[in-house]
Amino acid sequence: xxxxxxxxxxxxxxxxxxxxxxxxxxxxxxxxxxxxxxxxxxxxxxxxxxxxxxxxxxxxxxxxxxxxxxxxxxxxxxxxxxxxxxxxxxxxxxxxxxxxxxxxxxxxxxxxxxxxxxxxxxxxxxxxxxxxxxxxxxxxxxxxxxxxxxxxxxxxxxxxxxxxxxxxxxxxxxxxxxxxxxxxxxxxxxxxxxxxxxxxxxxxxxxxxxxxxxxxxxxxxxxxxxxxxxxxxxxxxx
Numbered sequence: 001x002x003x004x005x006x007x008x009x010x011x012x013x014x015x016x017x018x019x020x021x022x023x024x025x026x027x028x029x030x031x032x033x034x035x036x037x038x039x040x041x042x043x044x045x046x047x048x049x050x051x052x053x054x055x056x057x058x059x060x061x062x063x064x065x066x067x068x069x070x071x072x073x074x075x076x077x078x079x080x081x082x083x084x085x086x087x088x089x090x091x092x093x094x095x096x097x098x099x100x101x102x103x104x105x106x107x108x109x110x111x112x113x114x115x116x117x118x119x120x121x122x123x124x125x126x127x128x129x130x131x132x133x134x135x136x137x138x139x140x141x142x143x144x145x146x147x148x149x150x151x152x153x154x155x156x157x158x159x160x161x162x163x164x165x166x167x168x169x170x171x172x173x174x175x176x177x178x179x180x181x182x183x184x185x186x187x188x189x190x191x192x193x194x195x196x197x198x199x200x201x202x203x204x205x206x207x208x209x210x211x212x213x214x215x216x217x218x219x220x221x222x223x224x225x226x227x228x229x230x231x232x233x234x235x236x237x238x
């Protein structure tokens with residue numbers, strides 16, 4: 001009876017530790033996956049939206065809602081994360097290399113107008129996620145900044161400001177399926193491939209954003225299982 005009780009206690013402890021480790025690994029993975037980034041702007045900035053949407057100076061949170069190989073869906077929240085300002089289509093662009101800034105703005109702007117956000121970098125990423133603007137505003141920005149700007153048809157602009165919460169809602173699905181092009185400062189429309197360089201294809205395995213925590217947790221669980229097995233064998237042999 002004594003041995004059986006000790007065996008039960010060991011198994012219960014092992015299960016509890018396993019659950020805790022699994023929860024920790026899953027939580028860490030989720031936090032890394034959405035690439036949550038808190039940014040404070042000292043001046044107003046423009047983000048994609050209807051009629052040149054401008055965020056006042058303040059603190060905002062950028063997070064991924066969905067991630068695909070060739071495009072991402074980025075959401076911009078207020079500091080408390082209880083209000084969504086925009087759900088933006090972004091294209092991974094390896095040409096935009098990492099800098100010391102989390103958010104990249106266009107280098108030029110019209111006199112008196114706020115700077116427009118060009119791309120978002122998550123710390124540790126070696127390429128930027130270039131934001132896609134509605135076509136009318138993209139044409140204006142390209143001329144002002146003397147740089148190509150990515151765009152979707154103006155009919156998608158209302159989807160950017162829709163208060164969506166999941167990647168399955170119609171506005172998000174529409175953005176994910178929208179045709180993306182680029183407009184040059186001359187007003188010429190060019191294919192996306194002439195402006196965007198996709199990041200190198202990663203080898204199969206854990207997503208890059210997952211880091212080593214899930215793998216470490218798995219190793220820990222395997223080690224724990226081996227230890228429990230040896231303990232049980234020792235106790236049962238008595």
